[in-house]
Amino acid sequence: xxxxxxxxxxxxxxxxxxxxxxxxxxxxxxxxxxxxxxxxxxxxxxxxxxxxxxxxxxxxxxxxxxxxxxxxxxxxxxxxxxxxxxxxxxxxxxxxxxxxxxxxxxxxxxxxxxxxxxxxxxxxxxxxxxxxxxxxxxxxxxxxxxxxxxxxxxxxxxxxxxxxxxxxxxxxxxxxxxxxxxxxxxxxxxxxxxxxxxxxxxxxxxxxxxxxxxxxxxxxxxxxxxxxxxxxxxxxxxxxxxxxxxxxxxxxxxxxxxxxxxxxxxxxxxxxxxxxxxxxxxxxxxxxxxxxxxxxxxxxxxxxxxxxxxxxxxxxxxxxxxxxxxxxxxxxxxxxxxxxxxxxxxxxxxxxxxxxxxxxxxxxxxxxxxxxxxxxxxxxxxxxxxxxxxxxxxxxxxxxxxxxxxxxxxxxxxxxxxxxxxxxxxxxxxxxxxxxxxxxxxxxxxxxxxxxxxxx
Numbered sequence: 001x002x003x004x005x006x007x008x009x010x011x012x013x014x015x016x017x018x019x020x021x022x023x024x025x026x027x028x029x030x031x032x033x034x035x036x037x038x039x040x041x042x043x044x045x046x047x048x049x050x051x052x053x054x055x056x057x058x059x060x061x062x063x064x065x066x067x068x069x070x071x072x073x074x075x076x077x078x079x080x081x082x083x084x085x086x087x088x089x090x091x092x093x094x095x096x097x098x099x100x101x102x103x104x105x106x107x108x109x110x111x112x113x114x115x116x117x118x119x120x121x122x123x124x125x126x127x128x129x130x131x132x133x134x135x136x137x138x139x140x141x142x143x144x145x146x147x148x149x150x151x152x153x154x155x156x157x158x159x160x161x162x163x164x165x166x167x168x169x170x171x172x173x174x175x176x177x178x179x180x181x182x183x184x185x186x187x188x189x190x191x192x193x194x195x196x197x198x199x200x201x202x203x204x205x206x207x208x209x210x211x212x213x214x215x216x217x218x219x220x221x222x223x224x225x226x227x228x229x230x231x232x233x234x235x236x237x238x239x240x241x242x243x244x245x246x247x248x249x250x251x252x253x254x255x256x257x258x259x260x261x262x263x264x265x266x267x268x269x270x271x272x273x274x275x276x277x278x279x280x281x282x283x284x285x286x287x288x289x290x291x292x293x294x295x296x297x298x299x300x301x302x303x304x305x306x307x308x309x310x311x312x313x314x315x316x317x318x319x320x321x322x323x324x325x326x327x328x329x330x331x332x333x334x335x336x337x338x339x340x341x342x343x344x345x346x347x348x349x350x351x352x353x354x355x356x357x358x359x360x361x362x363x364x365x366x367x368x369x370x371x372x373x374x375x376x377x378x379x380x381x382x383x384x385x386x387x388x389x390x391x392x393x394x395x396x397x398x399x400x401x402x403x404x405x406x407x408x409x410x411x412x413x414x415x416x417x418x419x420x421x422x423x424x425x426x427x428x429x430x431x432x433x434x435x436x437x438x439x440x441x442x443x444x445x446x447x448x449x450x451x452x453x454x455x456x
Contacts, residue, residue: 049382052130056377057384060134061450063101064373065390067136068448071097072392075367079442089329090367091289094138098371103132130379138368139389140290143189143298144279145260146253147182148221150229181298186278187217189294193273204269211270219265223249241265254280256452281389281451285365286357288334289315289327299364300344300353307342314341331364369394369445385456395444 074093078084103126105119191213198205218234219241242249245264254260257280260271286299296308303311314337317325328334338344345353354364369392377384 046382049379050384052379053377053382053384056128056130056132056379057375057386058377059128060101060132060375060377061373061386061388064134064136064371064375064388065448065450067097068371068390068392072445072448076442076444079444085330089327090365091287091327091329094367098136098138100136101132101134103128130377132378133374133376135374137372137374138287138290139279139281139283139370139372140287140292140295140368143182143185143277143294144282145186145220146224146280146282148179148186149225149253150179181301183217183221185294185298186220187214189277190217190274193277194270197273208267208270216263216265216270219263220260223251223263224253226251238265256280281370281391283362283368283370284394285363285367285369287365287368288331289366290368299357300338303344307344310342311337328366330366334364334366365443387454387456388450389452390448391451392445392448395446 071093075090078088078090078093104123107116107119194208194211194213198209215234215237218232219238221232222230222235222238241264247264249264250259250262257275257278259280260266260275261268263271286295291299293308293312296311297303313323314326315328317323328337335350339347339350357364371390373386373388373390375386375388377386
């Protein structure tokens with residue numbers, strides 16, 4: 001018993017055990033603290049890399065806006081200076097401004113020692129860290145859902161409600177308004193993509209094989225139009241679809257193509273089939289040097305395949321004959337080729353067609369005013385992408401206020417009143433003659449502005 005008591009009362013080595021336990025606990029805490037510190041350090045580095053990549057992409061966007069500002073000033077100067085027209089082309093300035101930019105500048109671009117030295121000095125002096133890829137491309141497509149909007153005539157009647165119906169012109173050909181033709185082209189474009197997807201994807205065919213492309217485009221038209229202006233036969237069927245979902249359609253122009261995902265009759269898979277072929281921003285100027293086959297047909301529905309082939313051989317060059325490309329310097333050259341060289345339409349038909357598109361907010365020109373800017377910034381493993389649409393609005397013509405002359409005609413004799421009316425008629429006639437001879441004011445662009453931006 002005494003031996004057991006001695007063993008129990010013996011405390012030698014307790015301190016060593018406590019120290020070892022404390023050291024073990026501290027080691028575990030230190031390891032955990034070190035792990036957390038390293039993890040936070042990695043997170044901080046990753047955030048720094050992400051921030052640097054974002055700043056690179058933002059720098060690219062600012063650089064693009066600066067380039068477009070130079071384009072605006074150069075183009076406005078050409079438009080105001082008659083001596084420069086025909087010497088310097090607006091599309092030439094556009095092609096220079098829209099050239100891709102890459103940083104660091106590839107050394108391969110330096111063809112000689114002087115160029116390589118300049119590239120090296122530029123790279124060293126630049127404050128940009130990491131990589132940058134910048135592209136600026138004109139938005140030439142005018143296949144815009146918003147162009148299906150129906151407008152009432154000024155007197156408030158419904159004559160414009162049937163603008164989607166074909167009418168006969170004097171020569172017996174079908175005359176299709178731009179809005180109706182764009183609607184038909186949307187149906188054609190979506191049907192082609194829809195049928196192609198059905199053929200290659202059985203699952204897609206099982207899910208959507210019974211859908212009618214024309215009805216889907218009608219729903220799109222219903223979405224962008226005021227309810228009072230949409231009188232198509234499909235209206236009741238489309239309204240029922242939104243009533244069941246308890247959703248109110250926008251009934252206004254789209255501001256982004258992503259709004260198509262809000263359409264009740266369209267699934268994400270259906271939207272993905274066509275969204276890259278559409279644009280919701282108003283092009284305003286149709287750049288004839290960027291026209292595609294489909295767009296040329298939208299402008300002139302009666303153009304033949306042979307005429308289209310000859311048009312592109314003229315503009316883009318002919319490899320068989322060795323003819324070089326001939327870009328149009330102005331809208332007058334484009335008209336001369338369409339009317340005189342190819343005989344697509346007569347002069348009065350061309351003017352009438354151009355007027356129809358102008359009423360729809362589209363003018364024929366050689367260089368655009370709406371651009372898609374894609375800026376990709378990179379830093380180590382981080383990447384940041386900005387896609388922006390930049391518009392250069394057309395400066396509106398100043399409104400001239402006409403002074404109203406107040407004349408007291410109560411005390412005038414019949415002879416004086418007749419004389420006054422003759423003077424007014426002559427003045428009005430002279431004014432009309434001056435207006436006819438007067439040249440159209442030069443087109444002036446305003447400063448570039450970002451109208452849509454997407455971050456990734």
